[in-house]
Each structure stands twice: as C-alpha cells, then as structure tokens.
Amino acid sequence: MNDVVKLSRLGSLEKLSARLEALGIELPLDAEVEPEGPLAAPLRVAGRTLGNRFAVLPMEGWDAGGDGRPSDLVRRRWQRFGASGAKLVWGGEAYAIEPEGRANPHQLCHNPSSARDLAELYALLIRSHERHCVGSDDLLVGLQLTHSGRFCRPAGVPAPRTGFRHPVLDARVGISDDSALLGDAELDDLVGAYARVAGLARDAGFDFVDVKACHGYLGHELLSARERPGAYGGDLAGRSRFLLRAIEAVRREAPELVVGVRLSTFDLHPFHPDVAGVGVPEPSEHQPFGGSVDGLGVDLAETHQLLEALADAGVAMVCTTAGSPYYNPHAQRPALYPPSDGYRPPEDPLVGVARQLAATRELKQRHPRLCFVGSAYTYLQEWLPNVAQAALRQRGADAIGLGRMMLSYPEMPRDVLAGEPLERRRVCRTFSDCTTAPRNGLVSGCYPLDAFYKRRPESAALAEAKQRAKRAAS
Ligand SMILES: Cc1cc2nc3c(=O)[nH]c(=O)nc-3n(C[C@H](O)[C@H](O)[C@H](O)COP(=O)(O)O)c2cc1C
Numbered sequence: 001m002n003d004v005v006k007l008s009r010l011g012s013l014e015k016l017s018a019r020l021e022a023l024g025i026e027l028p029l030d031a032e033v034e035p036e037g038p039l040a041a042p043l044r045v046a047g048r049t050l051g052n053r054f055a056v057l058p059m060e061g062w063d064a065g066g067d068g069r070p071s072d073l074v075r076r077r078w079q080r081f082g083a084s085g086a087k088l089v090w091g092g093e094a095y096a097i098e099p100e101g102r103a104n105p106h107q108l109c110h111n112p113s114s115a116r117d118l119a120e121l122y123a124l125l126i127r128s129h130e131r132h133c134v135g136s137d138d139l140l141v142g143l144q145l146t147h148s149g150r151f152c153r154p155a156g157v158p159a160p161r162t163g164f165r166h167p168v169l170d171a172r173v174g175i176s177d178d179s180a181l182l183g184d185a186e187l188d189d190l191v192g193a194y195a196r197v198a199g200l201a202r203d204a205g206f207d208f209v210d211v212k213a214c215h216g217y218l219g220h221e222l223l224s225a226r227e228r229p230g231a232y233g234g235d236l237a238g239r240s241r242f243l244l245r246a247i248e249a250v251r252r253e254a255p256e257l258v259v260g261v262r263l264s265t266f267d268l269h270p271f272h273p274d275v276a277g278v279g280v281p282e283p284s285e286h287q288p289f290g291g292s293v294d295g296l297g298v299d300l301a302e303t304h305q306l307l308e309a310l311a312d313a314g315v316a317m318v319c320t321t322a323g324s325p326y327y328n329p330h331a332q333r334p335a336l337y338p339p340s341d342g343y344r345p346p347e348d349p350l351v352g353v354a355r356q357l358a359a360t361r362e363l364k365q366r367h368p369r370l371c372f373v374g375s376a377y378t379y380l381q382e383w384l385p386n387v388a389q390a391a392l393r394q395r396g397a398d399a400i401g402l403g404r405m406m407l408s409y410p411e412m413p414r415d416v417l418a419g420e421p422l423e424r425r426r427v428c429r430t431f432s433d434c435t436t437a438p439r440n441g442l443v444s445g446c447y448p449l450d451a452f453y454k455r456r457p458e459s460a461a462l463a464e465a466k467q468r469a470k471r472a473a474s
Helices: 013-023 072-083 114-132 182-204 218-224 242-255 302-311 349-366 378-393 412-417 433-439 458-473
Strands: 043-045 048-050 054-056 094-096 138-145 208-209 257-262 271-273 279-281 318-320 371-374 399-402
Touching: 048 257, 054 412, 072 114, 114 138, 114 182, 138 182, 138 257, 182 242, 208 242, 208 279, 218 242, 242 257, 257 271, 279 458, 318 349, 349 378, 349 399, 371 412, 378 399, 378 412, 433 458
Parallel strands: 054 399, 094 138, 138 208, 208 257, 257 318, 318 371, 371 399
Antiparallel strands: 043 048, 271 279
C-alpha cells in the first residue's frame, strides 16, 4: 500500500508522533488517559446532563425483516449499544421514513408496527444500559431518520430518487435520464414523513431524533443541488430548505424532542480504483458541499453558514461526519483494508482521521450554540482514548462518537472510564468486513473479532465473496 504504515506497528507514542510529523498532519494526543478526566466529564445539552463524553454512532446492520421490523440481530446490536457505557446513543441506526426510502431491503423502516417496535428497541437498550451502568437518567437516546435518495435499494436493486443530475454518480446508480429526479411536491410530502416518524419516536420514549444529512443520502445530496431549479436548489438557502423544513415539521409535531443533525460537514469528488486498485478522484464540474471548487479539498465556508441556520432552527446537536461510504469511503471511514467494492487507500488513513477531526474542531470553535459529536476515531485503535481525551481537552469536540469499534468492542467506553487496560484482541483493525458483507447481500457485523458472527453461516459466504473480489481485481 502506498505510503501507509500499519498503526499496530507504531508501538509507542513517540513513534506515532514521529509518523504524524512525517505525514505533515496534527492530531490531538495525550500521553496518559485519565479515567476520571475529560472523557468522564458530564455534558450539558438541551437542558439535560449526560454522564460522560462517549457516544455510540449509528451503525446499521442490513438485518431487519423485509417488512422493516427489527430482527434478533438488530436487538442484539441495540443491547450492546446500551451496555457500552456511552451516555449518548446517536441514532442507533438509519431508520427509513418510508419503505421506498430504504438503502437495502433489510433496513429498519416505517411500517404498521413501528410504534410497538420502536418502543421495544428503546426499552431493550435502556434495560441493557441499566444492567451494566449506573442508572439511565444521564443517558440520551436518539433515532436517526433517513431517506436514502440516490442510494435507495428497497428491493435490492438501485431505485434512486435524486435531487439533481450528477455528472459522475448518475452512471454509478444506472441513471440516464430525468426520471429519478424528485419533484418539489414529492419533497414537500417527504417533509411530512419525517414529522410522522419523529412523533412515533417520541411516543416510544426516544429523547431526540437525528434528521440525517450525510453520506450522499437525500438530506445531504440536496445541500449541493446548485443546478436544481425551484425551491429546493440553487443558492444555499434553497439547497438547505428541505433539511430546514423537515426540522421545522419535526419540531411542530414533537416539540418535546431534542433535534440533532448528522452532517457530512465536507465532501470530496467520487473516487474509484485506478489500474493498481488505488483510489483516485473522478473529477467533474460538480462542487461537493463543504468541498473546494476543484472537489479535492475542504472548504467549510458554507458549512459554517448552514450550522448557524440549524442553530436558529432549534437544532441542539450536530454529529459530524464526511463524504459518503459509496463514493469516497476513505474520507468517510478511514480504513487500512478497503471494502470489496472500494479501493486501496489513496492516503495514510491517519490523514483521513485528521481531516475529520480538524473540521469538527473548526466548526465547534465557531458555533458555541451547538453541541458537537465527532466521528472517525476507530482507525486510531489503541490510541483512540489518547486522541479522544486530547480532542475534548483542546475543545475540538463535545463528545466522541464510536462507530466500527462498537461492533468489535462495544465495552471500550466502560473499560476506559473504569481505568481498565484495553482488550487488544477486540480492538477494530478496520478490515472493512462490516461493509463488505452487506455489499454482498449479507448481514453486517464484526466477522473477524466477534465470535458470534465468526460462527454464523454468512462467515463462509463472506470469505467466498472476498475471494471472488480478489480474483476479479487481479
Ligand atoms: C457497517 C456500518 C454501518 C453504518 N451505518 C450507519 C448508519 O446507519 N448511519 C450513519 O449515519 N452512519 C453509519 N455508518 C457510519 C458510522 O456511523 C461512522 O461514521 C463511521 O464508521 C466512522 O466512524 P468510526 O471511525 O468510529 O467507525 C456506518 C458504518 C459502518 C461501518
């Protein structure tokens, strides 16, 4: 791999610091982690006090029933989220506001049993938390509301609904004419669907909903719909109108709920593998949201403007992320090993981590009305607690979100806060099997490190799919 050094080979803080210097990047890094230090400090948000600074990021499993109802695998995952010790559960996983808005046929979605199912999932998570942690009064739990837009696949094949004609991404989802474009009236209707599901989440006991605007899905795609005419495109006011109307509708329907937004704070051009399998950008005239004009760098000018509008609209919390797992996964979830449909890292994954942490820090420092949950820490592996603590200390985030680490080692927050040594064999090494499995129609989970998934029949199917991908690439 070009210029990539395995983190597990950097056995000391000095070596990690030297590597960061060689890469020309900065990461906050504390030599010692204090169990009762910044990670254990309470967090005030929207009139509530949370018990610590760890957050569970939304992690979908591609394992709901075809009717959008939770399965035992979904329930297991939510119980593990509750047991993690984190006092913020950001969204659980993407919950589609209507069945057609699912990114796969096994995503949770609005259905006639939603009210009962959401109440059951919420109660399971709370009970699990109370079994492993002291009380749940200081726990905040949300549901992530989504419409997959361009990446809808409710029946397992692309059924995109888009905000505009994208010069590169249209071809990737089989679009050759205007028929996938959502009209303004259709977007108006979807605003109502967000509000309806938010009402159900409130009734089920959730504290907040996340009106999702990240990863290339509808709420995010529209933020860069410069070419779109009419109410939902053009200038930033038009491009953010859908998101702001959905937030307004949610607040009207369920004023008791705290509102959060998971935002791709910046985006880059889509990438694809070159002849050697390494990721290279596929440039176009389209300027990504939060990206520079050439689509290769970060420019947060519009992100700052949007965050002020979100705070004015009553949003209390923002969970920062970047790019999209479909077209630039190295920017979204830095990993040493790519998913089967991805590409080898075009940069040391530490660069991707540093890019997200720097963006979150800049945004947090300029928007004191909002609480910021950071993402993309998992690649840091054993160094995660050292970087997380330093990020909090340096006011680079208010809480630290964990994604992939929650699948392999959900008790990491509990162990860190108890001052226990980390269980190294459970630390996520970013093999990307949790992404490769669903790309091949299999349930997601941590196949390399969670014995529960290792033993499942899908494990053999996953190994075969990886072999097939390897053969196809060679
Ligand atoms: C298997 C898998 C499922 C994911 N599901 C969601 C999701 O439902 N909603 C979402 O906003 N992000 C989702 N993400 C992104 C993560 O929340 C997170 O942003 C990403 O993994 C980077 O954080 P990490 O470095 O801690 O893993 C998913 C990531 C993975 C690997």
